[in-house]
Every structure is written in C-alpha cells, then in structure tokens.
Amino acid sequence: MASSVGSVLLLAHVRDRGVVTAARALAQAGWRVGVGSPRRDGGLVGASRGVSRVHVVPRPTGDGQAFLAGVRSAQEQGAYDVVVGSGDDWMSALSHYRDALPLPVAHPPRSVVTAAMDKVELARLAERVGVGTPVTQTLTVGQDERLRPPVVVKNRSHWAPGQHRRHRIEALVCETEEQLRAHLASFGGDEDEPVLQEMVHGRLSAVVGVMHEGRLTGRVAQVSPRLWPTPSGASARAVTVPLDLDLAARSEALLRELGWTGLVELQFLLGPDRVPRLIDLNGRFYGSLALGERARPGLVDASLRAAVGLPVPALPDGRVGVRYHWLPGDLRRAVRERRGGLPADVCSSLRWAVGAQHSLLRRDDPGPVLGLLAGRLVTDRGDDLPVSASAPAAPPRAPRSAREPA
Structure with missing residues (x-):
C-alpha cells in the first residue's frame, strides 16, 4: 500500500x-x-x-x-x-x-463552477475559443427563431442556492411538439430553466484529464459505442482511442477561458460532418471514470493533490485500446435495442465484458457489487429523506492489512 x-x-x-x-x-x-x-x-x-x-x-x-x-x-x-x-x-x-x-x-471557485454548469454560458465560452457546440437556446427567443423537434431539452443548470427539487431533470429528446410541450411543463420550480439544444446524431466521445497550472494533463480520449438509457444516456461501453491533438488543444483553451482546475471530462458528439460538438462538462466523478483511471492511473489522486497544494506528479497521456463496461446498463440496453436480435445482443454484451474495466466489479473489492445484487443499496426508499445531521455515523472500519490491495 x-x-x-x-x-x-x-x-x-x-x-x-x-x-x-x-x-x-x-x-x-x-x-x-x-x-x-x-x-x-x-x-x-x-x-x-x-x-x-x-x-x-x-x-x-x-x-x-x-x-x-x-x-x-x-x-x-x-x-x-x-x-x-x-x-x-x-x-x-x-x-x-x-x-x-x-x-x-x-x-474551483463558485463563479467558475456556476459557468461550467450553465449550458448557455458553456456554449458561449466554447464558441469563443473555437470549440463546436450544438445550437443552444433559452425559451426567450422568438417563436420563429426557436428550434423545432426533434430537439434535446435540458435544464440550464442542476443546482441553485435555495432550491427544493429532490431530483435533477435529465436531458430528454423530444420528437414532437406534443412531447416538447409536455416536458416543458415539468420545469415548474423557480430554479428550473429549460434549454433547447439542436439534435446532433453522432457517436459520444470524451476528452478527460486534470487541468493544472493552465495545462490539461493525463489526457485520455474515449468513444462510447453503446449508451444507456438509449439513445442519449451514459456510456454502457467505451474504449480509449488516439487523442485528437487539435481537439485537445481547443479543450485546454476552453478550460483556461473558464478558469477550470482539477479533474474534468468534456463530452462531445461526433456527427457525420466529423465536427466534434461539445454537449457537457463533467467536473465531478463521472460514470466511466474507471476507464480513465485504468488508461491513465493517478487522475483522481493528482486532482486532489493539486487541491491541497501537494506536489502533482507528471501525467503522460493515457493508453489507447483500453475497454470499459457498465454491464447492467449494457444488458438493459440490449433488451431495448436488440441489435441483431435479443440473444445476439446479449451475447455481444457478455463478450465485451471479458477483459474490460468494469464500473463496479473488482475481485479485491466485491462489496459494491454484492450490495447491488442484494438489492439493498439501490432502492429509492429513504435516499433523499431528511436525515438529522446529528445522527450517529457508521463506526470506523478496521484498517486493511498492508498486504491487502486497496
């Protein structure tokens, strides 16, 4: 250890x-x-x-x-x-x-995080440094200028001081005007502001790294051939690919313009015109982080070291060809999509699982998967119920032996 x-x-x-x-x-x-x-x-x-x-x-x-x-x-x-x-x-x-x-x-400071989480502001900053984005609008534009379905509807941001919303409003593809009107009606709170975004058909990709002293280090590029929920969810499968140096440089310029520091994942959609369009910035621990840590070990550690002023080790770019799998999500996707038929799609998912880096599964740390299988860690009951801050914490765990892997 x-x-x-x-x-x-x-x-x-x-x-x-x-x-x-x-x-x-x-x-x-x-x-x-x-x-x-x-x-x-x-x-x-x-x-x-x-x-x-x-x-x-x-x-x-x-x-x-x-x-x-x-x-x-x-x-x-x-x-x-x-x-x-x-x-x-x-x-x-x-x-x-x-x-x-x-x-x-x-x-990062409050102003930086607020700008990064604001879909409209992020698109504006991206445009300034030459990073492509889908057309992004608030509902303040005139009816004649407004995007028409199919269109992606997002909440402008996912948190604001004083909000009482228990769950975030996820992005949704609205195929018809009726779907659009119905979904807009769900934005009822004062803290909610719907944003319309141009529908881009393409493969989800990402550039990952740690922004430190104005440079994006430990860079990892990945693409996601399968998503759940389909067609606009998280990576059910992903693989690391060679880094697009021009896109990486533009991403670094955007993060400098924003003032971002620490771990970051920039998500893009690569359409038929081969132009990557930025759709999201994740400054949190995103779902496929296990792929980044496998391809470029030390990303999370470096991000924390920078935050507390410890020396940050050099982080070369990540390895290419490393695969990632979120097996439960991919199996649910297979049931929905049935590519080549349900048995073929399920078999494809199981083949991808062999040798891939999994989101939860690790032989030396089985607790999360065992709890997931038991069903006791995934119920919604009580997840968001008010809990007294003075409630007793769980007792400290016994330290691991130095021979035990972390």
Whole structure:
C-alpha cells in the first residue's frame, strides 16, 4: 500500500458508480477516505473497502443548513484535509458554501463552477475559443427563431442556492411538439430553466484529464459505442482511442477561458460532418471514470493533490485500446435495442465484458457489487429523506492489512 498522503471526505449519492472508482483510486494512492451520504450505509461507495468511515450528510436543498451541519459534523468526527462532491449538486453546493465550511473544498471557485454548469454560458465560452457546440437556446427567443423537434431539452443548470427539487431533470429528446410541450411543463420550480439544444446524431466521445497550472494533463480520449438509457444516456461501453491533438488543444483553451482546475471530462458528439460538438462538462466523478483511471492511473489522486497544494506528479497521456463496461446498463440496453436480435445482443454484451474495466466489479473489492445484487443499496426508499445531521455515523472500519490491495 502507498504511504499516507492525506484524508478526504467524498460526498456521494447512493447509486454513484464514479465515486466508487474515486474512493478505490484514492485509497490505493494512500489517502484515508471518508464518505458523506444521505444514507447511513453510504450506498454503493459505502460498501467499498476503500472507505474507512461513513457519515450522514443531507443533500444540499432548501437553505442548505442541514447540508452544512452534516459536513461540519463529518469534519468533527473525521478531521479531513479536503472535501469533494461527487455529483453536480454536491460540487456546486460546496463551491457556493465554501466560506462557511471548516475544511478546504477541492473544486474551483463558485463563479467558475456556476459557468461550467450553465449550458448557455458553456456554449458561449466554447464558441469563443473555437470549440463546436450544438445550437443552444433559452425559451426567450422568438417563436420563429426557436428550434423545432426533434430537439434535446435540458435544464440550464442542476443546482441553485435555495432550491427544493429532490431530483435533477435529465436531458430528454423530444420528437414532437406534443412531447416538447409536455416536458416543458415539468420545469415548474423557480430554479428550473429549460434549454433547447439542436439534435446532433453522432457517436459520444470524451476528452478527460486534470487541468493544472493552465495545462490539461493525463489526457485520455474515449468513444462510447453503446449508451444507456438509449439513445442519449451514459456510456454502457467505451474504449480509449488516439487523442485528437487539435481537439485537445481547443479543450485546454476552453478550460483556461473558464478558469477550470482539477479533474474534468468534456463530452462531445461526433456527427457525420466529423465536427466534434461539445454537449457537457463533467467536473465531478463521472460514470466511466474507471476507464480513465485504468488508461491513465493517478487522475483522481493528482486532482486532489493539486487541491491541497501537494506536489502533482507528471501525467503522460493515457493508453489507447483500453475497454470499459457498465454491464447492467449494457444488458438493459440490449433488451431495448436488440441489435441483431435479443440473444445476439446479449451475447455481444457478455463478450465485451471479458477483459474490460468494469464500473463496479473488482475481485479485491466485491462489496459494491454484492450490495447491488442484494438489492439493498439501490432502492429509492429513504435516499433523499431528511436525515438529522446529528445522527450517529457508521463506526470506523478496521484498517486493511498492508498486504491487502486497496
């Protein structure tokens, strides 16, 4: 096991796959990892051997006081060096409330995170540095100028101070005017603002890395041949590919313009015209992070080191040809898409699983998968119910033997 580096508190949703990868990577690099979650068991990541302690931290809704009390309580019990949010709401809230917290926050300043999470502002900045984007509109444009279905509808941002929404409004492809009107009606809260985005038909790709001292390091390029939910969900399969140096340079310029620091995934759609169009920026622990860590080990560790002022090791570009699999998502996709027929598509998924880096499955850390199979970590019951910040935390776990892998 690596020598001790420091201690980190990860704020996590119950079913977050990316934060499981982060906890494993940080523990292996020598960090002591604690988790804050709305559930006392911490969900998927709480079952990982990479986690030493779980704390109850309510989600950052309403006036934020319960969330702040939960983080403060976790810090009193765990004495962490830094805190990280694994979802857009956790990350945005930490950046917003950083001056009220008793420990450093491993995210850029509030203004930077707000701009990065704003679909309209991100598109504007991308255009300024020459990064392609789909046409992106708010509903303030005139009827004659407005995009027509099929169109992608997104929430302009996923968190705002004072919001009471329990769940984020996911992007949805609206094929007809009737679907569009019905979906727009779901944007009922004051914190919600629908954005219309041009429908781009193409393959999902991404550029991943750590932005440090104005440079994007540890760069990994990936493409995703299968998604779930289909046709516009997360990577069910992905593979690393040679880096497009021009796109990487433009991505770096965008991140400098934005003022971003730390771990980042920029998602693109590559259409028939071969022009990559930026559709999202993930500054959190994204779903296929296990692929990035396999192709370029040390991404999460470097991001945390930079946040607390520790030396950041050099990070060469990632390896090409590394495969990733989210098996449950891919099997559900196969049931829906049935490419070549259901048996053929299921067999294709099982073949892809062999030799791939999985989102959760690891022989030396079976807890998250066992909990998932048991069904006790994936129920929605109580995930978002108010929980007293003074509720007792889970007891500390016994330290691993130095011979045990993280």
